[in-house]
Amino acid sequence: EVQLVESGGGLVKPGGSLRLSCAASGFTFSSYSMNWVRQAPGKGLEWVSSISSSSSYIYYADSVKGRFTISRDNAKNSLYLQMNSLRAEDTAVYYCARGCLHDSSGIDYWGQGTLVTVSS
């Protein structure tokens, strides 16, 4: 069974930093691209970033480019999101999501999410 478990969310002040982690199990992690997707309270889904299976290709939404860094450790079956210079508008539930094997632009499994609140 595919499992994605996020951790690291919490309350942080504007301008602060936070590192999210996602522990993957139930599949060959090193074969799949991975994504972070967020959802602000009461709002829709927003794609944040993706990383290819070997970390060769990394992409970001314009809203987080230069502030967030996605990375992965295939030996530890883990995905990360380093978030710096956080703003109030970054407040959201952050989901770890697996890319589809046949088309990495799609997502086939999602974690339950971790809440990040940016507030003074």
Next chain:
Amino acid sequence: SYELTQPPSVSVSPGQTARITCSGDALPKQYAYWYQQKPGQAPVLVIYKDSERPSGIPERFSGSSSGTTVTLTISGVQAEDEADYYCQSADSSGTIGVFGGGTKLTVL
């Protein structure tokens, strides 16, 4: 930046057919995906590659594509189908992901 456009809401009676559209200029080049999200839960994939249905998803869910519009069709809607539905695709380069704004399906 690239956008996908969905209607904010769709309402149908039980047993009827619901159709949710999603429009975007790059849809003729990029696959579309559909997700169902119920309150307090993570999204669930219901359609991939425009019209394929994952295992475990009821047959009443189907997808189609025509030009710059993709459509999620739910035939014989049931009360349990009430949820938010999101389309998702990529920009023309295939590198930047994008979601539609979401459609709230109400079962009357």
